[in-house]
Every structure is written in structure tokens, then in C-alpha cells.
Amino acid sequence: MSGRIYSIIVLTAAVVVVTAAALPSELVNDRLVNKHVERSIDLSSQLVKISAKVTLENTGDAPVKSFLVAVEPEAKYKLALLTAKDSNKRELRVVDTSVTSQPDPKFARIELKDPIQPAKTLFVTLDYVFTKSLTPHPSTISQKDKQLVRYHGNHYFYSPYKTESQKTTVTMGSKNVENYSKLKPVSLTDSTITYGTYENISPFTKDDLSVHYENNSPFLTVTQIDRVIEVSHWGNIAIEETIDMFHSGAALKGSFSRYDFQQDSLSGASSVKSYKTLLPASATGVYYRDTNGNISTSHMKVKKDAVELDLRPRFPLFGGWKTHYTLGYNVPSYEYLYHSGDQYLLKMRLIDHIYDDMAVDRVTTTIILPEGSTDIKVTTPYPITRHKDTLHHTYLDTTGRPTISFSKSNLVENHIQDFQLRYSFPRILMLQEPILVVIFLYILFLCVIVYVRLDFSIHKDDHHKE
Known part of the structure; x- marks a missing residue:
């Protein structure tokens, strides 16, 4: 009986170890919290440029050396570039990674220059560039028509961590806005839409943000x-x-x-x-x-x-x-x-x-x-x-x-x-090519000399005989 109990204990411990190793430590616990997020979405060109200013807080009792960034499953193949900088404008290393429990989103690990100490915060700027995220609507126009496009995104900052507060600003570069999603509080001023502030957002929260507006920039x-x-x-x-x-x-x-x-x-x-x-x-x-x-x-x-x-x-x-x-x-x-x-x-x-x-x-x-x-x-x-x-x-x-x-x-x-x-x-x-040129010219001149000195005629005329 004691041997059977010992086997069960060993098997249970092995399962726990394997499960913990399959998930990054940042997701196993909830030490990190997005204290505040301020996003700006630039839709003025054919590219979608998103800049997120994130204040991370370490609520645990151990330093954190890196954190995870997530991209929605429907947008991960459109992501062309992701960069990160700390408060001192230093470039942070971005490493693609995966999470076993979340196979659909795209994940990247951001390695910090200075660890986040317990009960401390760190300011980080994340810059995303997406291609093919703007869809012409209507898809065909006449020569005199203006071009209208649609953008579909997320009202919330998509993150594996809880977000306590967030605000989003969408800039379109055009005052002609046909329609846009209205998740309150929201306001439209000229060519800028402001969403939020939103509070207490759970990890991996998605809510469709849509904007239909005029965009005549070169596509x-x-x-x-x-x-x-x-x-x-x-x-x-x-x-x-x-x-x-x-x-x-x-x-x-x-x-x-x-x-x-x-x-x-x-x-x-x-x-x-x-x-x-x-x-x-x-x-x-x-x-x-x-x-x-x-x-x-x-x-x-x-x-x-x-x-x-x-x-x-x-x-x-x-x-x-x-x-x-x-x-x-x-x-x-x-x-x-x-x-x-x-x-x-x-x-x-x-x-x-x-x-x-x-x-x-x-x-x-x-x-x-x-x-x-x-x-x-x-x-x-x-x-x-x-x-x-x-x-x-x-x-x-x-x-x-x-x-x-x-x-x-x-x-x-x-x-x-x-x-x-x-x-x-x-x-x-480097002497190879000059030597080859010299050899080629030497052979060419030698062939010319031999050619002019040889007589290839079959019959000699009488004047030549005399």
C-alpha cells in the first residue's frame, strides 16, 4: 500500500512540474498588472500604426525581468513590426514565443534592461505596425469617387495581464467619418475619436472597434x-x-x-x-x-x-x-x-x-x-x-x-x-582577372601572327612563281 501511495505522489508531482514548465512564469501567476495604458491608433495612411504607453506594476514579491505582449488571433498575420522601449528610450529585445494554454494569439517576450522590483512600476512604450488592416468599402469606385475604408480593431488593449485603466485615441487624418463604433464613453472631434477611460479590463478581452472613413492616401x-x-x-x-x-x-x-x-x-x-x-x-x-x-x-x-x-x-x-x-x-x-x-x-x-x-x-x-x-x-x-x-x-x-x-x-x-x-x-x-586578360591578348596576338605568316592558298599564280 505504501508503495502505491508513493507512486501516486511521484506521478502527481511530475504532472505539476510538466504543467508549470509549459507556461511562462508571467502567466502562471498574476504578479504583473497594467496599471494604466494609453493607446494611439494612427489610420491616416495605408498602414495601421499603434503606440501603447503602458505602466506595468509588479504586485508580487520577486523581481520581474521580462513580460509578455499578445496580439489578437485575427491580426497576428498582419503584424509587420513590434518594437519596445523603456522610459529611458532604450530599445528592448523582442523575442517571439508561444504559450501552450493560448495557442491562437501571437506572443512576444519583452526582455527588460532593469527588472521591475516588487511594489514598483515601469513605463514601457510598445509600437505596432500592421499591414493590410484597412479594407476598401465599397471595394470598387468610379474615377470621381472618394475612397472609403474600414478598420476593425479592439476597443481594449489586448494583454495577458489585467488592465486597471485604459484610454484610446484613433486618428484618421480625414474629417469625413461615415460611421464608428460607440462604446461609451466615446467622443469625436474633427478627425480624432477618443475611447475611454475604461477600467478593470480582464486579460485577453476583445470587443470590436470599427471605423468607416475617407482615406485617399496612396494604397x-x-x-x-x-x-x-x-x-x-x-x-x-x-x-x-x-x-x-x-x-x-x-x-x-x-x-x-x-x-x-x-x-x-x-x-x-x-x-x-x-x-x-x-x-x-x-x-x-x-x-x-x-x-x-x-x-x-x-x-x-x-x-x-x-x-x-x-x-x-x-x-x-x-x-x-x-x-x-x-x-x-x-x-x-x-x-x-x-x-x-x-x-x-x-x-x-x-x-x-x-x-x-x-x-x-x-x-x-x-x-x-x-x-x-x-x-x-x-x-x-x-x-x-x-x-x-x-x-x-x-x-x-x-x-x-x-x-x-x-x-x-x-x-x-x-x-x-x-x-x-x-x-x-x-x-x-585580385591578379586573376588581369592575368586572364593578358593571357587572352597574348593568345589572340599569337594567332594573328601565325595567321598572317602562313599561306593557305591552293594555287599560286605565275607572277608569284617568277
Whole structure:
């Protein structure tokens, strides 16, 4: 009997240990409380930008080194970026994680610089950027109609912790508001809706927030970017981008009238006539072309910190319309390529600024290194998908140039950050191409000499005989 009781006790203890290990400590107990939350939701562009200023309180008796952030199940695939800062404006590390008891929401763990001591509070700012969260309604409009969109969110701050008080401000950038949800207390002033203050909100509480309003900002979505970076140790780095772009706003209903578009300034209010692309300040040899050739309607302006391109497609982009073009330029290698002996470091942007409030579905970056490069290591500021390394063959190559490729999905302007690529390259190999050129010219001249000295004629004339 005693052995049976001992087995039951051991089994029960094992179940308790497994259960506790499956849940993060922040959810096992209720030490953390959102003392106050102040949210601001920016709906003035095609992106949804949410900033939450959270005052966390530790009601337990032990320090807390991290806390969890949750995103609603219906919005987790639209989340492009999540960043966190403390009261001293220091960036906090954000780590994706999961919770066994809550498989549907998306969770992230925020690691604090300084632990929250018992009975103390900490101020944290959380910034979210969501793509494809605004739906055109109606989905089709005529050339003279204005574009109306709908946003669906949450009246409450979605969190795994209890929220004692919360206030939300929604900014739309337009005074034309068709309809909005009215969870009291609520007020509308010009283009701003204020919700709250709401008190004593339970964890994981959801209540639909909806806004139907006018939004004629550019709804441009880059569906694919193929970015090729070719590195040369002779002082130049060539960059070429092939871009597929789509107007994801309300589709154009009926035919397009060029006459009405040029005569009426209100015609095609939601269409995109041009947009500004920013390149590095040292960019030279810029070209911009589509399948028909060079697009001469674009303009370039050289500034101190960037080269500004005013890209104007051959036709204005209405809802449902697409464009495809290639943009290329050169930059000096000494600004981005560093070396010590045979060790090299390439530090460049993973993606450039295409237009304000840009939304990119997918970017594929391909880096072509000089022939003979080895020990290649890539470091990126955020997770990427690394593809299989290949070889690129071009002139004066023997074995081929190592090619590294990786991709990233759902990008916004905040993803304009530098990656680092380290590799080894014996500097003696820089003589390979000049030697190949010399050998080729030597063989060419030798063949010419042999050709002019040999007589390949079958019959010799009489004058030659004499």
C-alpha cells in the first residue's frame, strides 16, 4: 500500500512540474498588472500604426525581468513590426514565443534592461505596425469617387495581464467619418475619436472597434522586390532592383478618362501619380526603366544625405492597376566594404526607401561576391529565410562567383536596416582577372601572327612563281 501511495505522489508531482514548465512564469501567476495604458491608433495612411504607453506594476514579491505582449488571433498575420522601449528610450529585445494554454494569439517576450522590483512600476512604450488592416468599402469606385475604408480593431488593449485603466485615441487624418463604433464613453472631434477611460479590463478581452472613413492616401503594395547586389573589389558595388507594384485600394469601376483626369483636380483622388524613392547619397549612374524602355518622366535631385527620385509611372495607378520596373545604381565600395587582411565585411541596407509608408509583401536579396570568396557568414537585424548558395558566372570567371540569397516577408519602412556579411578573400586573387586578360591578348596576338605568316592558298599564280 505504501508503495502505491508513493507512486501516486511521484506521478502527481511530475504532472505539476510538466504543467508549470509549459507556461511562462508571467502567466502562471498574476504578479504583473497594467496599471494604466494609453493607446494611439494612427489610420491616416495605408498602414495601421499603434503606440501603447503602458505602466506595468509588479504586485508580487520577486523581481520581474521580462513580460509578455499578445496580439489578437485575427491580426497576428498582419503584424509587420513590434518594437519596445523603456522610459529611458532604450530599445528592448523582442523575442517571439508561444504559450501552450493560448495557442491562437501571437506572443512576444519583452526582455527588460532593469527588472521591475516588487511594489514598483515601469513605463514601457510598445509600437505596432500592421499591414493590410484597412479594407476598401465599397471595394470598387468610379474615377470621381472618394475612397472609403474600414478598420476593425479592439476597443481594449489586448494583454495577458489585467488592465486597471485604459484610454484610446484613433486618428484618421480625414474629417469625413461615415460611421464608428460607440462604446461609451466615446467622443469625436474633427478627425480624432477618443475611447475611454475604461477600467478593470480582464486579460485577453476583445470587443470590436470599427471605423468607416475617407482615406485617399496612396494604397501601394510592393508584391515582390528582387534586389541584386554585385560586389567588386575594384571600387564599385552595383545594385539593381526589379519591383512589382500593385494599387491595393478600391478598384476602378468603369473606364479611365484621361481628359477628366487632367481637367478636374478631384478626379482620381485615390490614384497614385508619382512617389519619392530615396537612394544613398553616393549613388551614381541611376537608371529607371520598364518593359518599354527608359522612363523619362522621372526626376532626380541630389541632396546632402540622399538621392531623391521622383518616380512617375507612364500612367497613373488606380485601384487594381499594376506596374513593373527596374531601378539600378552604383555606389563606391569604400563606403560599405571594410577589410583587414584577407577578412572582409560588407555592411549595407537590406532594403531601400521606396515610398513613404511603404508596404512590401516580399523582398529577395541576392549578393554576388568576388570569385574565390569563402567562409561566408550573414548577420541580419531580424529573422530572414536563407536560401541555398549558388554560383554566378560572368566574364573572366573560371569556377564562378559565390552567390548568397535570402528573403523576408511583410516589410515596412522600419525594416530599412543594415545587414552584415563577412567573408574571406585572398588578395592575391585580385591578379586573376588581369592575368586572364593578358593571357587572352597574348593568345589572340599569337594567332594573328601565325595567321598572317602562313599561306593557305591552293594555287599560286605565275607572277608569284617568277
